[in-house]
Amino acid sequence: MPDEYFDLRLYVAGQTPKAVRAFANLRTICEEHLAGRYRIEVIDLLESPQLGRGDQILALPTLVRRLPSPIKKIIGDLSNTERVLVGLDLRPRGSGGV
């Protein structure tokens, strides 16, 4: 899937330190692995709480991979790059990690 397009949504509730960290981590990972074929939409649930229902958001921050399907969810501040890559299917499960 090298040329697949990644449609990503990052759910947060306000500019919390975790949210800021998650966004920064996500940008770095995307630039490195998905340059030119990704889109990040940040949704602040404090502004549009009803959007949390559709994607079944409980934990924050939550990263949702809307495309390519199937939908994947990664929760947390995305500080463990290996796990984020596994969660996004950019690296096979169990191959990396320390």
Add this chain to the structure above:
Amino acid sequence: MDNTAPPRGLGKAPTGIAGLDDITNGGFPVGRPTLIVGGPGSGKTLLGITFLVNGALRFGEPGVLMSFEENAEELAADVASLGVDLAALVDKGQLLVDYVHVDRSEIEETGEYDLEGLFVRLDSAVRAIGAKRVVLDTIESLFGGLSNESILRAELRRLFRWLRDRDLTVVITGERGEATLTRHGLEEYVTDAVIQLDHRVLDQISTRRIRVVKYRGSSHGTNEYPFLIDADGISVLPLTSLTLQHAASTERVPSGLEALDGMLGGAGYFRGSTILLSGTAGTGKTTLAAHFADATCRRGERCLYFLFEESPQQMLRNMRSAGIDLQPWVDGGLLVLHADRPSRHGLETHLTVMHRLVQRLHPDVVIVDPITNLLTVGTDIDVRSMLTRVIDFLKIRGTTALFTSLTPGGADAAATQTVISSLMDSWLLSTMEVANRRRSRWLSILKSRGMAHSNEEREFHLTDRGVEIAAGRADDVRGSAHAG
């Protein structure tokens, strides 16, 4: 939040489940969480939804259901038995249902997170309809969906604080645990009120029980109380050990047989008293009971007749051939026949059904024919205390109750029925004798509190005009002048 609500803290939020509000002295604590614990199929979800539905329909308190386990279809199927249209409540803004789905297999966890998303959802739901009640069913599903238990526990603690700060009356359901009360120790967070539901099957008879384990700052019944789940939803039998405080009426109610009234000091039973009619098979117990039912309806009063041996059609037919036509009373609604197989439920369940029918129909007279069939389904529970409670319940309502009782042939009736007879105000015994190849039936009064009564065994006949009792000796009923 608005400030129009009455002061909160010690208030009670009624569940609308009659017996439950009795044993909790008014309902669940307002503005605080109540934990409902039970095994699978114990009725936790139904209890939670009933709390919300009654809150919306009867107490003007909109509610939010956050369902972690069931989806819309499952939930609809669950409450279909209640006869409640959830969709209509939702349309009217009295109820909001949010289905929360957590699946660990689709979630990767990396780094720190919190459950703010859950808070935001709950907050927006509560605000959307101005909810006063919230049910979380069951939040411990989160333990299956998220792996970081320390985050989860910290967030749960925060959640309950958050709910309290908003004065929400909350019901949390929890799966019963092995070593702890709930599987994931939810009781650690909910310290105000804990209710336990239990569904046992003993001797192939299922019995549901409810118990208030804890209720901070409030008195509550401590017993296990039987409860029912059926087409009318949940009902709890709020039996408490009552003191002997019921008013004793001096009014008399005729037995339906003039001669029997004569044996009872000339006027029949006391209103609100309990009468035991025991006898061996074929001694006309149902016929005597039918006379009483007939007399009740003739006075324009209502009679609730429980049949534990015959079907209503059978009983009506048999009584018609004995000269007692009860059909018109059934048609007119004064006589309600309720037939059930004793083996279908446990004793408590039967008693719960009886309790509810009495509350619904307000009968003047209740007949149980025969009570003995019920006693055989009592298992390890104390049959006597159960019966005492039902009798107390009827007495407090001023309901006259007649229980027929089948005594085994040959045995000494007086000895075999001591358990129940001491609870009764009047005790009638009908027996059969065989002499010269002729069977004869005899009726006597073993006791009748507070009245002079017959001391003689009187022969009686079962005819096509009902029971006919032979005349007694002139001095049989003595001292009626100084009765009572």
